[in-house]
Amino acid sequence: MRRLRWSLWLIVALALALFALFAVQLSRPKSDFVQSAMVGQALPPFDLPPAVEAMPGLASTDFADGQPRLLNVFASWCVPCRAEAPQLEQLRRKGAQIVAVAIRDRPEDVAAFLELYGNPFTRIGSDEISAVQLALGSSGVPETFVVDGQGNITYQHIGDIRDRDVPILLDELRRAGTGAAGA
């Protein structure tokens, strides 16, 4: 009888532990963001044609020159991409080199977008079937990756860049530049 009671208490304790686990997991805020599993890995090989006539396209080999960069995944039809344009410009003025991939876009639409919201980019590749987006593990627009000078992805920012994200991205760029985050 005494042994039975001991095992009953064990069951109660187990059940309580299970409910505690449920409570902890349920009280965590839900995140709809799908993190890329490519952070910490080398960029997938790609070679995209220019998204606008006046500027060069983008290939994964463009990243191997020792300089860390921001890789912005955007589209002219994407509303939050307009909202992050001033922050990208701010990043550019603070010395960030920014290249971009335009998702499912037309040259004239990209040109009009740059005309309206500014052009902080040095290169823009056109990804008409989201192939590079999928290869990057990116799940929407806009997203911004930090890529070190060897072409390794060191950080991913999901969603539009807000004011408070600017120092974070600059810091990640600096870390990618010193080789502290990657290689």
Add this chain to the structure above:
Amino acid sequence: MRHRGIPLALLSLLLILGLPIGVEAQDTLPPAPYAYRQLDDPVLEAQARELMETLRCLTCQSQSIADSDAPIAGDMRHQVRERIAAGEDPEAVRQWLIERYGDYISYSPQLTQRTWPLFAVPVLLVLIAALIFRRRLGGRKRDAG
């Protein structure tokens, strides 16, 4: 005067159906070649279909890419069909996506270092239950005998 209500009902129906489409910005490019086109080989198409039904759409997260009309789902279908047409194994395509998006992208549970307890615990519980039953029933037999 009842017929006046019909256009209003129609309008509200259209609004209800149309709003989610209108709110989410969409591109104007035509879908990727294999987004809505089946592979010519029915065997390969069946493989692709089976895989697409177990891959999660990234922007409409409780649908499979086979069910979704989102542009990115179309682009994912294109990737799946193209890779399978090129001779890749469906599980290799799934693995390619898992390497990019994590286990989350797959509706078909994978046995990995992190998920093995999910498969092991039920087996363990059944074993424990069987053990308890045997001891109880065995004990009763001894009581009876």
